Amino acid sequence: MDRAHEEYKVLVAAYALGAIPPHELAEVAHHVASCATCVEEAKAHSGVIDELALTVDPVPLPVGFADGVLALAKRREPSPGETPEPAGAQVLPFRRPVLSGVVAAAAAAIIGVLGAGFLDARSDLRRTRQVIIALTADHGLALAGAGGSEGHMVPTENGALFAAVGLPEPPAGRTYQLWVLRNDQFLSLGTFGVEEGEAVVRIEDPVEGVDGMAVTVEPEGGSEQPSTDPVMRSA
Amino acid sequence: MMERMLGVDSQVVERLQNGDETALRETIGLYGGVVLGMARRILFEPAMAEEVAQDTFLALWRRPGAFDASRGSLQSFLLGVARNKAIDLVRKEEARSRARDLLMAEVETAHTVENPTDRSEDRREVRDALSQLSEVQREAIVLAYFGGRTYREVAAELNIPEGTAKTRLRDGLIKLKDVLDKSGTAEI
Known part of the structure; x- marks a missing residue:
């Protein structure tokens, strides 16, 4: 249509x-x-x-509301045993080179969405993320992970865009980190968080000619090299 | 005033990033009422609205970095998160939306609650601006914004053609902007 x-x-x-x-x-x-x-x-x-x-009119909060939020915040934080232990730097077994050329239509649309300043309005942030996820689906380099999580990286004129769905909140004190593999070297593309299982990451470095891509869980602030098994990676 | 508020918002978020529970309590104290108000406006069941409000503050606690002071106030951010969560529940049919007559009545009923963070003057101005729309424009906008209805659902609920629903939404927003521009209501 x-x-x-x-x-x-x-x-x-x-x-x-x-x-x-x-x-x-x-x-x-x-x-x-x-x-x-x-x-x-x-x-x-x-x-x-x-x-x-x-x-909207303010509504009086029920007694104990703040206590309830804090209790939930503490209860949902993972216990130390749930925190992934660093596994040391490792080579991820990517099997074949992927990603060549720019996926023109999707990239153009994404650039337009990002360039449209109106989408920076507060109430539109979530919709922006969902639009980008929809636009990147089935394009570019695909990543998959446990529990049905999946992501796509689509090159744009000035870098790339990575969009993922189905990722759980990382454990307390940990963050997701995005990597590309190029000439047997892992290069970090930065750390990111998720909101309601979704993430959109704007990548400012060129990503042409990469051999693969992965997402790992790393200590807050990121690592120099992957220190855990990937939770999501390209085939 | 607004710049000072944004500065305070940034400081609160910085404290949240350092895991300061007092900052979360303060934030709930400042904005809990309007956040719950937004959820109550959208959802029929008060208990679900309370859950949405809780989830909104939990989301801020877990990812305070999602708030960017350069893009607007913390209140605006939290209201947006609460609205999205509430509308999600309605659209997934996990919660009942408020009926049209209730939504309309609440938008049209002005209350004054004394609270320095409420921006009650702005609220009154926006309400006044809404009241200057035609009833059919106001109804369409309220159903879409607070009712979470799509334009197709607005058309079905009001028993009007879809093209008419689209036009009412558009004309209503254009008129609302015009009225607000004339009244000089500051951006959030």
């Missing part, structure tokens, strides 16, 4: 409100991101939409 510009334009308000049905979201986002007129309109709508939150 490919609507005419006028049809998309009248959908921009619904898009900014998060009122596009999920199965139409990627298509509409793709148009909005690639259309200067729609980007401007969406920016204007987003500023107004943030103001709508101000109409």
Whole structure:
């Protein structure tokens, strides 16, 4: 389905409100991101939409609410036994070189989404992540991990974008770290966290010609080389 | 005033990043009421709204770095997180959304709660601006924003063509911006 510009334009308000049905979201986002007129309109709508939150009246918190949140925060923190032990630097068994060339259509759309300033509005951050995940799915270099987690890295003009779904919160004091393998050397692309199992990482270094990619759990701040088995990696 | 608030927000988040539980208590004390208010506005069951509010602060505790003071206030961030979580529950059919008449009544009913962090003056201005929309525009926007309805669901619920629903959302937002621009309400 490919609507005419006028049809998309009248959908921009619904898009900014998060009122596009999920199965139409990627298509509409793709148009909005690639259309200067729609980007401007969406920016204007987003500023107004943030103001709508101000109409909410505060509600008195139940007695013990803060205690309850703190108790949950402590209870859900993993015990020391659940924290992965560093396994020492290791070579990950990537089997074949992957990733060549730019996936043009997906990359262009992603660049448009990221470049569209309206998506920086607070209420749009989550939707931005979901749009990028939708746009990167089935493109670029695919990674898979336990529990059905999966990720994709799509090259862009100035680097790449990595999007992942299905990743659990890392243990306390740990973070996810993204790696590429190039000429038998692991290079860190940085650390990242997840929100509701999802992550989007913007990579500013060129990623052409990499032999593989992996995600490991590392101490907060990251490691110089992978110190644990990958939780997700390319084939 | 706003710059000072953003500075305070940044300091709170820095303390959260250092695992300061007092900072979390303070944040809940400042913003818990509006966060729960947002969840209650969207969800029918008060208990589920409370869970959403708890989850919102847990999310901040676990990933304080997700908040970026350069993009807006901590209150705005928390309200956005709470709204997303509540609407997710509605869309996954794990919770009931509030009915249209309740949503409309709450948007139109003004309350004044004295609290220096509530920005109650801004709230009044936004409410006044909403009241200047036509009823059909306001209804469409409230259903989409607080009801979590898609434009197709707005059309079905109001028994109007989908094209009309899209137009009401668009025209309503354009008019709202116009009114707010004239009243000079600052961005969050």
